[in-house]
Amino acid sequence: MNEKFKESFREEADELLVQLESILLELEERPADMELINAAFRAIHTVKGSAGMFGFEKAGRFTHDLEGLLDSCRSGRRAVDKNIINLSLRARDKIRDMLAEEDSSGPFDGEALALMDEFRAAANLEASGGLEDAASPKPASPKPAAPQPAAPQPVPAAVPTEYQEPGAAGTALTYRIRFEPQSDLFLNGTRPLRLLDELAALGQLSPIPDVSRIPLLESLDPEACYVAWNCLLTTAASLDDIRDVFIFVEGSAVVKIERIATDADEGEPGKRLGEILVDRGAVRPEALGEALRSQRRLGEVLVESNVVSNSDLESALAEQAHLKRVQDKQAEGPSSSIRVSSDKLDQLVDLVGELVTTQARLLRTSTDILDPGLSSIAEQFDRLVSQLRDNTMSMRMLPIGSTFNKFRRVVRDLSGELGKDVELLAVGADTELDKTVIERLNDPLIHIIRNSLDHGIESPAERRAAGKPERGTIRLTAEHSGANVVISVSDDGKGMDLQAIKAKAVERGLLGPQDQIGDAEAYLLVFKPGFSTAKAVTSVSGRGVGMDVVKREIDSLGGTVSVESTPGLGSTIVLKIPLTLAIIEGLLVRVSEEYFVLPLSVVEACVELRSSEQDSGSRLIRYRDELLPYVDLRDFFAVPGEAPENRQIVVVNVQDSSVGLVVDSVIGDNQTVIKPLGRLYRDAVGLSGATIMGDGRVALIVDCAKLASSAPELEQKARAS
């Protein structure tokens, strides 16, 4: 901006200097006139402030010294005398000269230096001849450092309570930031969300609002700020950078910034919730121990017993999640890689699986023995094993893109063979999922794509007649959705003919002529064994297998298949597949003497089933003001034995609806190594696999989706009877 406004500044400064001259002359007449002194100061100040802005740095520094002198007159510490007026007038002329120079950045000339010396000398006069401070030591002898008063230091607004060495340049560190504005924050025009945005720009931020200070409505001042924030920030920026964000709210907010040690720099496994809470001072270690002894979720127990507030818990949980994310991110950061044969990886996974099982046994034994030393080893070992497990699993995660490329070739070759013009669009090729899952998805996907090409997309002539572009499109997309990957194959072909599908199903004996089924179900008929529609027309849907292969394979992967189709516009086949097959977090439950595992990812809550509710026969339970259908595992799995009086309901959420599963008791969390039940048990309804428990016995993994879908039916039956 310099050049454009330099001239305009010069003119302005000249004007100001002319003004200054006449002020100084007037001041000579009336040296005690404060108004004149202020005016002189203001003129000098304005020149000084602007000089630096427009590249007159030398003039700026020179003016700064003059300003200091005038300031002491203004504040009354120094009387205006002849010397001051003289000095100021000479300085004013000097400033004018400096501003006129072409090169305004050069060194001070002799005259300027002499003047500045004189300013200083005049300022020294201040000490001996000033109105106050007469008792101060002579300036000739340097002021000795005044002894500090013993009074406690005022606590500055922003204090890092624990400042540690910042990491090496570029290393991301994690900070816990407490931002607690005073209630009048808004009255300064401050927008707290802007501050959070700024923090977010520095790195990975997890802000957790603390709303505990919001008062009751009647005493709420709508113009006041009651919310505070607990943030976690992982950033390579320095502590100063972080504090700069809050520079304008010093004094109107409490800002605490402290670095927290992450696993990356301590080499320790992920922090447990309890540790974080103790670390933050939200809970005493004794209270934690007590809560841990009850066998339920720590957070719930602590909140229930009022040991921690909800907001403390929430932010501690967020911290845990944040640290985990950071860890994950670091894990995927740019780094060198090595090739490992997949056999070795598979072996590693198997071993980790065994280790997890053994660990479960160790944990169980240690709880039986109740030796504190053993327990702590077992717990630490447990953490290490979980981490090892997560690491190993992440090694098996591969982008699905490699498979996508194969499909391009299939589409290219096949469309040529069929005389069709088809383009394959792939989205989400970098979506990662378990290597074995990818391998096993290969055939089903090829099948679906072939089917779309063969039966979905029309010939160019047909497409032209239908007003579509001659080139058909098959879209292949993959994206993560919770613990699943959703893969969809959609084409812009002619869509599926529901009537034809039904007719054919009837013809093949897959459907009774009178059977009434919904559309979604009808589309799924094409996946039935024996439906295959391909053989008659072409050889391309190949190898004598129909779409039933797809369904079977996806089922065995624990996934689901669904179909959408619009006549004339095309069809979409959606596969929903769990990310990994190998190990999940499970909830171990017991019914009589039989053990079952529910995937923890679908578990919402565990509640008591009161006997009064059992008697009602409605097959509905009240949960959070909602009536939920429930399934009794004892009935569903025909478990022998009498039901005990008090039972538990595990509320699971699958496919966006909640269902209660009645069990005798909930044993607890369990790292579950999933083992296939094998082909012989392919049609065991309601089971998705098995696992080996700590004592070597086999427990069965419940297919919650299946149970949930059967719940409404069971409820209706119960109602009818």
Add this chain to the structure above:
Amino acid sequence: MGASKAEAGRYLCFSLGRKAYAVPVVRVEVVLETPVMTRVPNSQPHLRGVINYRGSVVPVIDPLVRFGEDRVEMDSSPAVIVLQLSYEGENLVVGMLAEEVSEVLDIDEGALEAVPAMGTMKNGGFVSGVAKVGDEFIVLLDVDAAFSRDAVAEARAGR
């Protein structure tokens, strides 16, 4: 039903429902005396459950039920013979229920007899032959056929 498909060789003999059976030793992985079995609900009746065999979950089959006979109630917990077999073209490890596992016998050609037309079993397809050892007849099982998918259908049709 005619000539025996069975070959001479070493057989593992076991009893079930007071009858004697044998399977080729070459197909036997191990005999588990009293494994802890987990019942698998909602499955076919001839599947008795699963066991943990060296970290794998292995299905256990009740051969008699498989062959269309009634389930034998046993006093003590049964033994399980872990077998290798080929199922739909793949190798599969399954456990076979046995009341008591007796001995390994060398059965030579001379001991092999043709399968009786109306055998003790409702479907002879599971039987590769019969051996006469002393006064006793031992039914030699065709393990692959016994567990193939078509055999299930046949057994059902035969009932």
Add this chain to the structure above:
Amino acid sequence: MAKSILIIDDSAAIRQSISYILQQEGYVTTEAGDGVEGLQKLDTSGKFDCIITDVNMPNMDGITFIRKARENPKFKFVPILVLTTESQGAKMNEGKEAGATGWIVKPFSADKLLAVVKKVAE
């Protein structure tokens, strides 16, 4: 919508240069030469997303201006930035007490100005 900013400074050079920098970035600017003129602009204009004011000005200084602006409900919560020099630590606090949101230390570069305006005004 473009953000609208009021600039109050007795130095036309400063005003114009700030205006220029902000306009380059798509802001709409209004200028005033002192606090009194600033208050007039507040009365006659619809709204400002941010106000930048110098401290030392004839007629009405920046601190008085901020106090008066905050009395107007329309501008109670508008971010106000004070133009100041390092030597004026006391002025920063005075400005904060009067209701300023933050400050810009003179001399400043275009980047610094934009960073601070973005910090409070968006």
